[in-house]
Amino acid sequence: MLIGLLIVLLPLALGYLVRVRQAEPMALINRGVNASIYVILLLMGIGLAGLDDLGGQLSRMGGQALTLLGVTSACNLAALGWLSRRLRLAVDPSRAVAGAPTSKLAALAGSLSLVGVVLLGVVLGVAAGGPLGEPLFAWAERLAEWVLYALLALIGCQLRNSGMPLRQILLNRFGLAIASTLAASSLAGGLLAAPLLELPWNQGLALAAGFGWYSLSGILIGDQLGPLLGGVAFFNDLGRELLAFVLIPLVIRRQAALAIGYGGATAMDFTLPVIQQHGGVTCVPVAVVSGFILSLLSPPLILFLPTL
Numbered sequence: 001m002l003i004g005l006l007i008v009l010l011p012l013a014l015g016y017l018v019r020v021r022q023a024e025p026m027a028l029i030n031r032g033v034n035a036s037i038y039v040i041l042l043l044m045g046i047g048l049a050g051l052d053d054l055g056g057q058l059s060r061m062g063g064q065a066l067t068l069l070g071v072t073s074a075c076n077l078a079a080l081g082w083l084s085r086r087l088r089l090a091v092d093p094s095r096a097v098a099g100a101p102t103s104k105l106a107a108l109a110g111s112l113s114l115v116g117v118v119l120l121g122v123v124l125g126v127a128a129g130g131p132l133g134e135p136l137f138a139w140a141e142r143l144a145e146w147v148l149y150a151l152l153a154l155i156g157c158q159l160r161n162s163g164m165p166l167r168q169i170l171l172n173r174f175g176l177a178i179a180s181t182l183a184a185s186s187l188a189g190g191l192l193a194a195p196l197l198e199l200p201w202n203q204g205l206a207l208a209a210g211f212g213w214y215s216l217s218g219i220l221i222g223d224q225l226g227p228l229l230g231g232v233a234f235f236n237d238l239g240r241e242l243l244a245f246v247l248i249p250l251v252i253r254r255q256a257a258l259a260i261g262y263g264g265a266t267a268m269d270f271t272l273p274v275i276q277q278h279g280g281v282t283c284v285p286v287a288v289v290s291g292f293i294l295s296l297l298s299p300p301l302i303l304f305l306p307t308l
Contacts, residue, residue: 011149012288015156026161029154036151037273038117041245043144044270045121048238049128050137061228065235067196072189072208072236073243076262079185080178084255089174089286091256091279114245114274151273158281175289178261182290183297186211186264202308203229209301210237211294212244212264220302240264244271252279260287265298267291 020026121140128136190208194201203225210217214237222230244263248271252259256279263271268291275287 011152012156015153015158016160018157018160020157020161026158029157033151033154033158033273034277036147036154037114037277039147040144040151040270040273041114041117042121042124043140043147045118045123046125046128046140047121047137047144048118049122049125050134050140061231061235064197064232065239068190068193068204068207068232068236069239069243071193071196072186073240073262075185075189075192076182077258079181080258080261081255083177083181083261084257087174087177087257089256089260089283091253091283115242118242148269152269155272155276155281155284158276158284172285172289174257174286176293178257178286179290179293179297181257182261182264183211183294187301197232199229202305206302206305207233207236209298209305210265211298212237212240212266213295213298214238214241216299217302220299224303224306237264241266241270245274248274249278252283256283256286260290263287263291265291265294268295 020029125137125140186208187205190204190206191201192204193208194204197204197207199207206221206224207217207229210221210233214234217237218230218234220230221233241263244266247262248259252275259279260267260275260283263275266272267275267287272284272287272291275283
């Protein structure tokens with residue numbers, strides 16, 4: 001687990017070492033960040049199409065996943081909204097990527113376009129099917145990893161040239177507060193959702209402990225509690241990530257802690273570019289710290305809670 005986290009953070013650190021003095025290369029880097037967002041989302045959609053019996057899984061597990069997502073999201077939004085008012089985390093619009101939408105309607109359209117790219121990837125993956133299916137899904141997963149590494153390096157370069165000191169990036173009290181609030185409110189939501197799902201309280205807690213890390217939570221929960229609940233955990237955390245893509249552009253200017261925190265563990269990777277795009281590079285160290293802490297907490301909690 002720690003090796004995996006280091007592999008993700010290494011490109012960010014390497015990018016931070018690169019100093020850019022001219023405006024033109026920085027403009028290219030900014031455009032590269034924007035383009036990489038859409039490439040990763042398209043590949044993520046293609047990967048989703050590779051799930052066995054995708055339609056059947058959606059129908060069987062959808063109800064439970066939606067219930068869990070609704071309860072935990074309500075707890076998250078209430079707690080993070082309170083934290084946003086307490087922290088007053090400033091967002092610097094001048095450091096947001098040029099061209100990012102600012103009106104609510106434009107932001108919503110931009111968010112829906114991100115979700116649309118994921119759906120397009122699913123359609124393309126399903127259409128490919130047949131003998132091309134398995135190689136295509138494996139190729140999409142590998143390519144998404146490499147695009148993500150390149151993207152993190154570009155964001156690290158933006159950080160270096162934003163004037164933020166390294167200490168501000170590595171030791172960020174805002175990130176710690178956001179991660180703690182998200183973790184506590186998610187577990188409270190899992191506890192409240194357990195009776196609605198007709199599950200023991202400890203299993204409800206375990207389902208909520210993925211914190212958006214759907215690729216991990218589905219596997220670990222499936223191993224601990226069976227494939228059905230593994231699927232519920234997967235779709236719950238996937239739903240969190242997709243909702244985060246819609247939520248972040250809409251609220252990050254007014255409630256930065258809520259926007260960063262709701263993405264959970266994905267704030268350090270897949271939702272990080274969207275946070276950076278709409279909130280500016282000053283939000284990046286907060287998101288990285290928050291996502292990193294939640295990524296460390298999630299696996300031991302998922303493995304420990306079902307044993308209580």
